[in-house]
Amino acid sequence: MRGADYVIKRTAFAVVTVFVAVTLNFALFRLAPGSAVTDLSRVPHATPELRQALKKQFGLDKSRGAQYVIYLRQLAHGNLGVSFANEQPVSTNLRVALINTLPMVLLGTLFAIIIGTLTGVIAAWRRGTPTEALTVTSALGFYSMPTHWLGLMLIIIFAGTLPTGGMTNEFLINPSFWTHFRDLAAHITLPSLTLGLVLYGEYTLIVRSAMLETLGEDYILTARAKGLKPWTIVRRHALRNAMLPVATLVALSLGYIVAGAILIETVFSWPGIGRAVYDAVLQRDYPMLQGAFLLLTISVVFFNLVADLLYFKLDPRITE
Amino acid sequence: MSSVLIEAPTAPVLTRRGAVLRMLRRNPPALIGSTILLVIAFCAVFAPLIAPYGLHTQVGPVFGRPSWKHPLGLDDGGIDMVTLLMWGARVSLIVGFAATFVSMAIGGTVGVLAGYFGGKVDTILMRITDYFLVIPDVPLMIVVAAIWGPSLFHIVIVIGILLWTGTARVIRAQVKSVRERVYVKRARALGAGHLRIVVRHVLPQVAPLLIANTVLTVAVAIFDETALSFLGLGDPSRTSLGKVIENAFERAAISSGAWWAIVPPGALVALIILGCSLVGGSMEDALNPRLRVAHLSARTFRLRPLVGRENAL
Amino acid sequence: MSVPLLQVEDLHVWFDLQGGGELHAVQGVGFTLERGERLGLVGESGCGKTTTALAIMGLLPPSASAAGRVLLEGVDVLAGGESTIRPHRWVDVAIVFQGAMNALNPVRTVGSQIIEALELHGVARGAAARRRTGELLESVGIPAARAGRFPHELSGGMRQRAAIAMALACNPKVLIADEPTTALDVMVQAQILELLDALCREFGLALVLVTHDLPVVAQLCDRSVVMYAGRVAEQGPVDALYHDPRHPYTRLLFAATPDLDDLDGRVVSIPGAPPRLDRPIDGCPFRPRCDRAFDRCAAEPMLRSLGDGRTAACHLTEVAVT
Numbered sequence: 001m002r003g004a005d006y007v008i009k010r011t012a013f014a015v016v017t018v019f020v021a022v023t024l025n026f027a028l029f030r031l032a033p034g035s036a037v038t039d040l041s042r043v044p045h046a047t048p049e050l051r052q053a054l055k056k057q058f059g060l061d062k063s064r065g066a067q068y069v070i071y072l073r074q075l076a077h078g079n080l081g082v083s084f085a086n087e088q089p090v091s092t093n094l095r096v097a098l099i100n101t102l103p104m105v106l107l108g109t110l111f112a113i114i115i116g117t118l119t120g121v122i123a124a125w126r127r128g129t130p131t132e133a134l135t136v137t138s139a140l141g142f143y144s145m146p147t148h149w150l151g152l153m154l155i156i157i158f159a160g161t162l163p164t165g166g167m168t169n170e171f172l173i174n175p176s177f178w179t180h181f182r183d184l185a186a187h188i189t190l191p192s193l194t195l196g197l198v199l200y201g202e203y204t205l206i207v208r209s210a211m212l213e214t215l216g217e218d219y220i221l222t223a224r225a226k227g228l229k230p231w232t233i234v235r236r237h238a239l240r241n242a243m244l245p246v247a248t249l250v251a252l253s254l255g256y257i258v259a260g261a262i263l264i265e266t267v268f269s270w271p272g273i274g275r276a277v278y279d280a281v282l283q284r285d286y287p288m289l290q291g292a293f294l295l296l297t298i299s300v301v302f303f304n305l306v307a308d309l310l311y312f313k314l315d316p317r318i319t320e
Numbered sequence: 321m322s323s324v325l326i327e328a329p330t331a332p333v334l335t336r337r338g339a340v341l342r343m344l345r346r347n348p349p350a351l352i353g354s355t356i357l358l359v360i361a362f363c364a365v366f367a368p369l370i371a372p373y374g375l376h377t378q379v380g381p382v383f384g385r386p387s388w389k390h391p392l393g394l395d396d397g398g399i400d401m402v403t404l405l406m407w408g409a410r411v412s413l414i415v416g417f418a419a420t421f422v423s424m425a426i427g428g429t430v431g432v433l434a435g436y437f438g439g440k441v442d443t444i445l446m447r448i449t450d451y452f453l454v455i456p457d458v459p460l461m462i463v464v465a466a467i468w469g470p471s472l473f474h475i476v477i478v479i480g481i482l483l484w485t486g487t488a489r490v491i492r493a494q495v496k497s498v499r500e501r502v503y504v505k506r507a508r509a510l511g512a513g514h515l516r517i518v519v520r521h522v523l524p525q526v527a528p529l530l531i532a533n534t535v536l537t538v539a540v541a542i543f544d545e546t547a548l549s550f551l552g553l554g555d556p557s558r559t560s561l562g563k564v565i566e567n568a569f570e571r572a573a574i575s576s577g578a579w580w581a582i583v584p585p586g587a588l589v590a591l592i593i594l595g596c597s598l599v600g601g602s603m604e605d606a607l608n609p610r611l612r613v614a615h616l617s618a619r620t621f622r623l624r625p626l627v628g629r630e631n632a633l
Numbered sequence: 634m635s636v637p638l639l640q641v642e643d644l645h646v647w648f649d650l651q652g653g654g655e656l657h658a659v660q661g662v663g664f665t666l667e668r669g670e671r672l673g674l675v676g677e678s679g680c681g682k683t684t685t686a687l688a689i690m691g692l693l694p695p696s697a698s699a700a701g702r703v704l705l706e707g708v709d710v711l712a713g714g715e716s717t718i719r720p721h722r723w724v725d726v727a728i729v730f731q732g733a734m735n736a737l738n739p740v741r742t743v744g745s746q747i748i749e750a751l752e753l754h755g756v757a758r759g760a761a762a763r764r765r766t767g768e769l770l771e772s773v774g775i776p777a778a779r780a781g782r783f784p785h786e787l788s789g790g791m792r793q794r795a796a797i798a799m800a801l802a803c804n805p806k807v808l809i810a811d812e813p814t815t816a817l818d819v820m821v822q823a824q825i826l827e828l829l830d831a832l833c834r835e836f837g838l839a840l841v842l843v844t845h846d847l848p849v850v851a852q853l854c855d856r857s858v859v860m861y862a863g864r865v866a867e868q869g870p871v872d873a874l875y876h877d878p879r880h881p882y883t884r885l886l887f888a889a890t891p892d893l894d895d896l897d898g899r900v901v902s903i904p905g906a907p908p909r910l911d912r913p914i915d916g917c918p919f920r921p922r923c924d925r926a927f928d929r930c931a932a933e934p935m936l937r938s939l940g941d942g943r944t945a946a947c948h949l950t951e952v953a954v955t
Contacts, residue, residue: 020451028463127617144594146543148550149565149586156579215614218735224692226750227722230616237738259458263547277459278551281466289466296459304454613694620715621693624700627645
């Protein structure tokens with residue numbers, strides 16, 4: 001298989017990075033001052049048995065080094081401790097939160113990629129015209145807006161028309177599938193639109209840049225020389241090459257998407273990972289905070305790897 | 321690089337500060353950006369002198385509506401919004417610059433070391449950079465603020481620690497290219513020490529790019545601070561623009577219909593970020609000119625009437 | 634008397650400059666090309682030879698404007714801009730660029746790019762196109778099986794041959810070769826030149842060879858046009874230019890090329906640099922660097938016929954004649 005060693009190298013790097021992230025996570029939370037943070041067993045309102053069990057599981061009476069090893073082992077089993085807030089296993093809470101976040105983030109990112117690519121290509125194609133200036137200005141404008149502020153603005157604008165909080169309407173009793181679906185769709189609109197608008201600006205600029213770069217390549221001139229029509233050249237030759245950076249682009253913006261998700265979910269009270277982080281901070285729910293942070297970091301590493309491999313798959317030039 | 325149009329007109333490669341400033345003046349986006357920033361910076365710096373009302377003086381009811389006396393209305397404490405914005409910009413800009421300074425110091429150093437020495441040093445430093453790159457900023461900032469308490473100092477340090485990677489990469493690339501230049505090699509051949517070469521030859525070449533990168537980093541730093549404040553992790557004793565937004569959000573400004581408590585502060589942040597992006601982006605473009613001519617666009621080459629000054633038979 | 638295959642008359646090209654102003658890259662260039670003839674377009678970097686070659690096919694960027702006539706078998710194809718010239722691309726005039734990495738699209742196979750040309754102009758489709766592609770590759774010395782390769786999988790020389798094969802796909806009448814050997818090493822250069830020579834002879838192609846490398850012109854071309862500062866300095870049969878140059882620039886240009894047979898001869902370089910083309914030039918553009926300039930050179934020299942199919946733009950030729 002072509003470039004098997006490239007795949008292996010990138011995957012190995014990802015694994016090492018995950019390891020580093022895990023260690024960082026441990027260091028942050030267990031080496032912090034005071035035991036409020038470090039003591040996983042201090043679950044409020046917990047029974048003594050639970051406290052004891054946690055103490056044993058995570059070896060909280062042992063040395064830091066030993067705790068680290070135990071931490072790793074527990075991690076391998078998916079045990080992240082118990083949430084201070086609802087006394088559920090952190091991993092369960094996270095799973096639920098993740099399932100809530102994904103559709104919203106995916107929708108927003110998809111929107112941003114599609115609109116961003118469209119406007120980026122148009123801006124490059126209509127170089128030097130007012131269309132380009134308008135497109136770029138608009139992109140820069142949205143790119144500069146703080147995520148949460150944009151969310152608040154959308155709430156102000158759409159307050160009457162679309163739901164502005166939560167994921168579902170709690171007052172719907174036993175809704176049919178279709179009603180439930182429509183309700184979800186209505187609730188997901190503003191949050192994912194916010195994310196989409198914030199991201200699309202950056203994407204437009206990157207696609208435009210990549211497209212301009214591509215349109216300056218020699219093979220575009222060759223294609224022109226062959227007698228191809230301009231739009232055919234863009235479609236068949238330029239687009240494919242200019243889209244290679246899209247994979248990288250998405251990876252680069254992942255950290256941003258994560259940050260955006262936290263802010264958006266806070267503004268719209270969306271019960272996802274971001275909101276979980278916010279709530280955990282508010283409630284001093286350190287096990288949750290630790291678990292969420294780890295999850296977020298690992299997912300960024302994971303999607304970076306996916307982007308790397310995708311780029312590799314799309315560009316036949318990379319053989320190393 | 322296009323190998324075909326050798327004769328295509330190219331923008332001169334600008335490596336001197338003066339030239340960069342000249343380029344800025346000819347460039348509309350950069351001009352707009354700098355104007356925006358200068359106006360805002362002016363208001364922020366001179367806020368104590370030119371703010372229309374006191375920062376803690378209640379001049380009307382909670383969420384008072386905009387009027388001639390108070391063009392942007394009043395906030396949840398009856399304080400004039402324009403005053404609040406000026407003082408808020410002051411704090412936000414201070415945080416932004418401080419954090420950027422930290423990141424510039426770290427990133428610049430790492431970049432210079434990695435680019436100049438190359439080899440093992442380079443590899444190790446770049447590995448470390450790669451690991452730092454994957455850590456999502458806002459979550460880390462949240463964690464640090466949650467564990468070690470929200471204070472201006474912590475925020476500045478954390479933001480700085482997260483943003484240096486971008487600077488490091490850019491500087492490293494530039495240093496690498498400068499290192500290969502003839503006069504640097506000559507200096508080495510003459511026995512000049514590393515420090516001397518770095519200070520006298522490398523840094524002047526790298527400085528403009530560093531400045532461009534700094535401007536862009538300031539934008540990110542201000543955004544990060546705004547985000548942190550919104551999540552309740554900002555420094556409670558200082559009122560940054562982010563805090564203004566958070567206050568309004570907490571006190572249900574939206575349900576009260578007091579849009580003026582939320583829209584202006586965020587718009588101001590957006591303007592600052594926009595200004596930085598325009599200026600920093602133009603500087604970067606000026607320093608790394610695209611030597612290529614786009615072969616294709618919706619427009620085509622134009623025709624003119626025959627000249628007739630034909631010197632051919 | 635038949636119409637020449639290609640006639641360029643009073644060609645001007647301007648490029649818009651960032652920050653205002655324009656660069657007058659080509660300033661009234663003209664020459665003719667007959668069927669099967671080989672013309673060398675020579676000059677220093679920046680003299681406008683590449684731009685002239687591109688203008689023949691209308692391959693100018695959006696920032697350019699052009700004036701003049703480009704007559705293909707008597708028909709002015711430049712008159713309507715992009716729309717009149719596009720139908721002639723590849724079927725009448727084809728071009729091969731410098732053999733650098735990117736003249737072929739790196740993410741598509743070599744074969745697919747040749748097939749694209751064949752299908753676009755209706756020369757062949759489907760299986761017939763694939764067969765024809767194989768034949769074309771073989772004719773330039775590339776095994777037909779390589780059609781499925783990507784450009785970066787071929788060596789520089791092979792890529793250049795593939796580009797030549799692609800250029801011949803639609804049986805053009807004129808082949809423009811823009812610095813075809815500059816990016817290649819010496820051994821490969823010779824092979825490519827031989828290939829061009831053989832192909833042009835076999836298919837009766839007219840050739841416009843754009844280069845700054847004079848020995849190449851001497852080897853391949855019948856006539857040569859020497860350009861300086863966007864204009865024609867001198868034009869004529871290659872032998873005549875070499876042995877009896879009339880323009881000081883031509884003389885210095887040929888003298889600047891080190892001659893392996895004359896190892897004791899001095900290597901002459903031309904001091905100074907070509908003039909800027911973003912402002913009007915006073916008098917003869919070569920004057921500042923010319924070793925024979927005199928008072929009349931303050932006025933612009935017109936291109937004059939010197940007989941025997943030669944022309945030159947130099948006041949010295951007037952003096953010599955009278």
